Amino acid sequence: MTNTSDTVKLRIGTRGSPLAMAQAHEVRDKLAKAHPELAAEGAIAITVITTTGDKILDRALSEIGGKGLFTKEIDDALMGGEIDLAVHSMKDVPTVLPDGMILPTILPREDVRDAFISLKYKSFAEMPAGSVIGSASLRRQAMILNKYPDLKVVTFRGNVQTRLRKLEEGQVDATLLAMAGLNRLNRPEVATAAIAEDDMLPAVAQGAIGITIRETDNQTHNWLSALNCPASAIRVTAERAALRALDGSCRTPIAALAEYLPDGRMRLRVSIVRPDGSERLDTERMIDDPDLANAAAAGTDAGNELKERGGSDFISA
Numbered sequence: 001m002t003n004t005s006d007t008v009k010l011r012i013g014t015r016g017s018p019l020a021m022a023q024a025h026e027v028r029d030k031l032a033k034a035h036p037e038l039a040a041e042g043a044i045a046i047t048v049i050t051t052t053g054d055k056i057l058d059r060a061l062s063e064i065g066g067k068g069l070f071t072k073e074i075d076d077a078l079m080g081g082e083i084d085l086a087v088h089s090m091k092d093v094p095t096v097l098p099d100g101m102i103l104p105t106i107l108p109r110e111d112v113r114d115a116f117i118s119l120k121y122k123s124f125a126e127m128p129a130g131s132v133i134g135s136a137s138l139r140r141q142a143m144i145l146n147k148y149p150d151l152k153v154v155t156f157r158g159n160v161q162t163r164l165r166k167l168e169e170g171q172v173d174a175t176l177l178a179m180a181g182l183n184r185l186n187r188p189e190v191a192t193a194a195i196a197e198d199d200m201l202p203a204v205a206q207g208a209i210g211i212t213i214r215e216t217d218n219q220t221h222n223w224l225s226a227l228n229c230p231a232s233a234i235r236v237t238a239e240r241a242a243l244r245a246l247d248g249s250c251r252t253p254i255a256a257l258a259e260y261l262p263d264g265r266m267r268l269r270v271s272i273v274r275p276d277g278s279e280r281l282d283t284e285r286m287i288d289d290p291d292l293a294n295a296a297a298a299g300t301d302a303g304n305e306l307k308e309r310g311g312s313d314f315i316s317a
């Protein structure tokens with residue numbers, strides 16, 4: 001008699017979107033490769049969990065409000081013991097984790113840039129005044145309006161297929177997605193161009209995948225240690241510390257990017273933008289000998305500086 005539940009050694013929880021599924025499979029494959037005891041067919045189960053963010057498709061995420069739109073239901077399954085680890089796009093993970101949960105693993109980070117996608121134009125600069133760009137991200141909308149005040153932005157959600165159809169129908173002239181997502185879906189050709197970080201600073205942790213587990217689960221923790229990328233973890237830690245410092249402000253568009261320089265130092269850039277694009281504040285920190293602790297300290301410091309400079313007016317606008 002074969003009973004699959006006997007053979008399952010590890011249960012991965014994930015959202016069901018094509019991108020989330022690709023990420024979960026990547027983690028399963030890496031674990032199976034690193035640990036012979038997980039390599040047998042069926043040793044790692046993948047459980048799909050629907051989140052609030054997956055159910056509400058007709059509104060901007062900022063409008064639905066609250067934190068953890070893509071994580072809450074998965075957190076509950078993890079803490080309730082229905083799954084042993086959860087794979088997340090770190091961009092969607094709130095900066096404060098529920099009690100008893102840890103984030104021991106960040107995979108090697110993908111391309112951090114946003115993709116410009118249009119059937120008519122090669123870049124924002126080519127677009128005539130009044131052209132319409134669809135995005136559900138307050139950060140992308142605000143960054144576009146800040147740099148190109150003559151362009152129009154509208155709220156626009158959906159997967160790659162839906163967006164391409166809407167572009168073809170002419171509902172919008174361009175849309176944006178993360179390069180990382182397109183690459184993981186094996187659809188890099190969908191990007192008309194990658195937008196340089198200087199032109200559009202990415203979201204905190206864009207392009208990074210993180211894995212959460214129960215704090216007490218040493219078995220899973222040990223299995224995962226082979227998968228962590230320390231450099232990516234330090235970068236994400238710096239950016240998330242900045243976000244956490246600014247957090248009361250969940251409607252303020254925030255962007256941040258930590259990068260290693262050729263000399264080994266880390267450069268952290270953080271920006272906040274008014275939703276209508278009318279004002280933008282930037283700051284930067286250089287981190288010598290970056291590690292998790294000094295990256296977090298630099299991020300907190302940068303976030304606090306912007307919070308102070310922006311004041312309550314900017315932050316809750």
Ligand SMILES: NCc1[nH]cc(CCC(=O)O)c1CC(=O)O
Nearest residue numbers: 089091177178180181206207208
């Ligand atoms: N919920 C949106 C989301 N969360 C993570 C990604 C992309 C992948 C990544 O940044 O790691 C996306 C889609 C997008 O912005 O295009």
